Amino acid sequence: xxxxxxxxxxxxxxxxxxxxxxxxxxxxxxxxxxxxxxxxxxxxxxxxxxxxxxxxxxxxxx
Amino acid sequence: xxxxxxxxxxxxxxxxxxxxxxxxxxxxxxxxxxxxxxxxxxxxxxxxxxxxxxxxxxxxxxxxxxxxxxxxxxxxxxxxxxxxxxxxxxxxxxxxxxxxxxxxxxxxxxxxxxxxxxxxxxxxxxxxxxxxxxxxxxxxxxxxx
Numbered sequence: 224x225x226x227x228x229x230x231x232x233x234x235x236x237x238x239x240x241x242x243x244x245x246x247x248x249x250x251x252x253x254x255x256x257x258x259x260x261x262x263x264x265x266x267x268x269x270x271x272x273x274x275x276x277x278x279x280x281x282x283x284x285x
Numbered sequence: 286x287x288x289x290x291x292x293x294x295x296x297x298x299x300x301x302x303x304x305x306x307x308x309x310x311x312x313x314x315x316x317x318x319x320x321x322x323x324x325x326x327x328x329x330x331x332x333x334x335x336x337x338x339x340x341x342x343x344x345x346x347x348x349x350x351x352x353x354x355x356x357x358x359x360x361x362x363x364x365x366x367x368x369x370x371x372x373x374x375x376x377x378x379x380x381x382x383x384x385x386x387x388x389x390x391x392x393x394x395x396x397x398x399x400x401x402x403x404x405x406x407x408x409x410x411x412x413x414x415x416x417x418x419x420x421x422x423x424x425x426x427x428x429x430x
Binding site: 247248249251252254255256258260261263264267 | 367368369370371373426428429430
């Protein structure tokens, strides 16, 4: 699944480690999400959407 | 290290990095001590059993079981602390290792019956599982990079 996580994170000047800290997951998880090789669970997708103040479908694309 | 990994590491504070490294080292040390205790206990249990000192042998067998249970509990604790992605990697690695260990033991069993291969010591299932698990874990986590 494609996503705009890297762009959104970059806009805020956050590192992967910082985003991981804010969402309560590991840096490896953020890395896997950004590479599009791992699709998040719904709770994590909602958490990311809330953090970036976007809708889930604005962040993730099928 | 990939650019992604380097980028991710940049902003992590030194204290947080040190804390994570210490926790990882402590966990690895705990696991190594228990694995070594298990192997030594098996070795001494076998040795005392050969010398006809069954009470000592039974004591070392009990120590081996306790060490193995300790390893298992440490792993469960670690597994429960993982996030969803890490659990997915672990679960896949466990499935591959479990299947691999069963396949190895079954194949050896067939070789024992048909080809009169030497008896396979069942306690070796744990180390064999661990070796396959480590390789599988590395392969699975690499696939997500």
